[in-house]
Amino acid sequence: MxxxxxxxxALVREGLKNLxxxxxxxxxxxxxxxxxxxxxKSREANPDLVLLDYEMPVYxxxxxxxxxxxxxxxxxxxxxxxxxxxxxxxxxxxxxxxGFVSKGARSDEMxxxxxxxxxxKTWFKGTIAEFIAEEALSSNNKKKLVGNLLTxxxxxxxxxxxxxxxxxxxxxxxxxxxxxxxxxKSNIFKKLRVRNNSELVRYAVRNNLVKL
Numbered sequence: 001m002x003x004x005x006x007x008x009x010a011l012v013r014e015g016l017k018n019l020x021x022x023x024x025x026x027x028x029x030x031x032x033x034x035x036x037x038x039x040x041k042s043r044e045a046n047p048d049l050v051l052l053d054y055e056m057p058v059y060x061x062x063x064x065x066x067x068x069x070x071x072x073x074x075x076x077x078x079x080x081x082x083x084x085x086x087x088x089x090x091x092x093x094x095x096x097x098x099g100f101v102s103k104g105a106r107s108d109e110m111x112x113x114x115x116x117x118x119x120x121k122t123w124f125k126g127t128i129a130e131f132i133a134e135e136a137l138s139s140n141n142k143k144k145l146v147g148n149l150l151t152x153x154x155x156x157x158x159x160x161x162x163x164x165x166x167x168x169x170x171x172x173x174x175x176x177x178x179x180x181x182x183x184x185k186s187n188i189f190k191k192l193r194v195r196n197n198s199e200l201v202r203y204a205v206r207n208n209l210v211k212l
Contacts, residue, residue, distance in 0.1 A: 035059025099123030
């Protein structure tokens with residue numbers, strides 16, 4: 001298996017290379033020193049798997065992963081980071097990397113993560129998995145809360161308001177009076193505690209109520 005390692009610190013990069021080659025799982029390692037180089041070498045070397053550092057010059061790991069996956073959506077990417085917060089983990093998950101490992105992880109965990117990704121699996125373990133579960137639960141709870149606040153019709157209309165459609169256009173689409181639509185809009189604003197359409201858009205996007 002050929003692995004591309006993108007890491008700006010030479011000592012860390014060399015250590016990872018020796019670890020992977022020594023495991024017998026990896027037969028060839030391609031090296032990159034920043035995110036842009038990682039993108040270019042993912043094109044040139046055609047690796048089977050990419051190991052990306054979260055923090056790198058030029059392109060950071062998140063941007064590099066996004067660009068690589070735009071071109072090669074099935075290429076497994078393992079994000080490695082010295083940062084270990086929920087924000088960092090969720091940034092990686094949102095760009096659809098297949099795994100996340102802390103730089104403080106044991107050598108055998110790194111090898112197992114590489115093995116899992118090479119077999120088409122994901123690797124989100126321990127605290128990292130807990131972060132993802134918390135985020136999913138929080139998102140579901142927000143949707144339930146809004147569902148309890150709004151009527152079925154208000155939930156149906158919120159996407160149209162958030163996407164900037166005028167009341168007259170919405171009224172025509174749903175065969176309602178403009179006055180009825182305006183009442184629904186006023187009720188939505190009051191229930192969600194937003195003051196204008198811009199705040200409604202931010203609320204709806206932030207809580208995954210609409211896709212713009």
